[in-house]
Amino acid sequence: MNILVVGRSGMLASELARRFHESEHDVVIMGRPVLDIRDPRCIRNALDNTGPDLVINASVYGGQTTLEQAERETALAFSINRDGVKSLAEACQIRHVPLIHVSTDYVFDGRGTRPIAEDSPVGPLNVYGQSKWEGEEAIRATCERHLIIRTAWVYGREGRNFLRTMLSLGKDRHEIRVVHDQYGCPTWVRDLAQTILVLCNAVQREPASIPWGTFHFCGAGHTTWYAFAMTIFQSVAGLDVMTVNTITPIPATAYPSTVLRPRYSVLCCEKIRSAFGVNPPCWQDSLAACLREMYPCRS
């Protein structure tokens, strides 16, 4: 299949480029300035010039590590996460091209205590979550053949993410304070990209029987930011470059941020398991695999 990925150097877009390079699909990765999702004409040109059989949207504004930015730049967040997504969905619909779009656990308010299913009521707590939710709704209203994949707590060896932030702080400080009362499922970007590849293969093989709609995918099991950090530092203990020796658990209320985050962000992945046979790997195993790649001399 010819696949167009929107979002050039982002964490997921870069990983998709690597995964798809090893696959049978022909992939074009496109982002700014050639393809700015805010410009419908750019989108139309990109689709007409590349003629994709499927489009993957990996572009976003104001994700996990840039939430504050989205609160300040509300109009920009909505122009990319909602209006740009709507234009992309319209362009796909007109050309009968299926769209795979990535969304977030932040569409939920996190007030529950049980893993969250796809049809649970939403309640975004911040601009990023609200704009992503409205982007999802625009796709549902516009593009019949869509797969929306909500994921959470994505990390990898590149890009802005919690793992890299911890490793960087760990080389710089003696003490790090990490939130202990927010729960979620760390997701290795490699596992997410692999899952998207599985979906693309399914679309190629049996397009008529795809159960289009919204699915959750994240690492299996759940943890807190504090326990996630502890696992990271236990795994890299002994590296000379690490200066940190104390990880202090703090409540979310003591974390210096004005942006509300969901307290309980554990996504239920049963639907993608039964529809596509995708089994999310255990988050600790994936973290270990990622760290082995980052520090091969330790494995």
Ligand SMILES: NC(=O)c1ccc[n+]([C@@H]2O[C@H](COP(=O)([O-])OP(=O)(O)OC[C@H]3O[C@@H](n4cnc5c(N)ncnc54)[C@H](OP(=O)(O)O)[C@@H]3O)[C@@H](O)[C@H]2O)c1
């Ligand atoms: N990271 C997480 O923890 C997390 C959690 C849940 C869900 N997700 C979802 O996963 C997806 C990928 O996230 P990520 O972490 O890979 O994000 P990222 O690293 O911040 O990358 C964002 C990408 O969006 C592109 N972009 C921004 N504005 C654009 C525009 N106007 N037109 C075209 N492209 C634009 C950027 O392009 P440039 O390369 O030009 O900068 C970049 O490639 C997003 O949908 C996000 O909501 C992420």
